[in-house]
Amino acid sequence: DVKVTQSSRYLVKRTGEKVFLECVQDMDHENMFWYRQDPGLGLRLIYFSYDVKMKEKGDIPEGYSVSREKKERFSLILESASTNQTSMYLCASSHPNEQFFGPGTRLTVL
């Protein structure tokens, strides 16, 4: 079975902090994705990566950056967290067509 894990289920941070969200997949998938999910807005794509060190902006990249140094790991970085980044963050991987999701990280920025 494909397994996608995320470093934290719940996270509470202060405004202005630098936040790292980690995602690891164990199936050698090329593609990895970061989404945020908010009530009424559904899942929105922040960034995705189709290979090591390759990344592409999604629909809402502002305020975020990503890093993919190894194939199995895709990190989402909030350079300076703000209250409007309070959300559920979901990581996914795919190869070639089907997406598999991690359990999500509920981030609260105070």
Next chain:
Amino acid sequence: KQEVTQIPAALSVPEGENLVLNCSFTDSAIYNLQWFRQDPGKGLTSLLLIQSSQREQTSGRLNASLDKSSGRSTLYIAASQPGDSATYLCAVRTRTTSGTYKYIFGTGTRLKVLA
């Protein structure tokens, strides 16, 4: 720009009913469509994947159909059970302007099956 819509947003049915969830998309140039289930506070679980060349896929009590030309997919759940209560989302795989691929999600249908 591809848009994915799911109607209704919420649905309550008595246990044992057969039901249909709808997903529509505006651009028929999709590569596949995937149905997911999401329990409260959890990640998404893949239910069914339909390639663009396929008309339907089945898994147990679930059957998903795809009509690309009309921009529609349906998820049929037979003999619904309280354990089916969850939010159901559909997503289409589509090509980006840079030649890569991404997925666009509907906002989901929240299903409640009453015992």
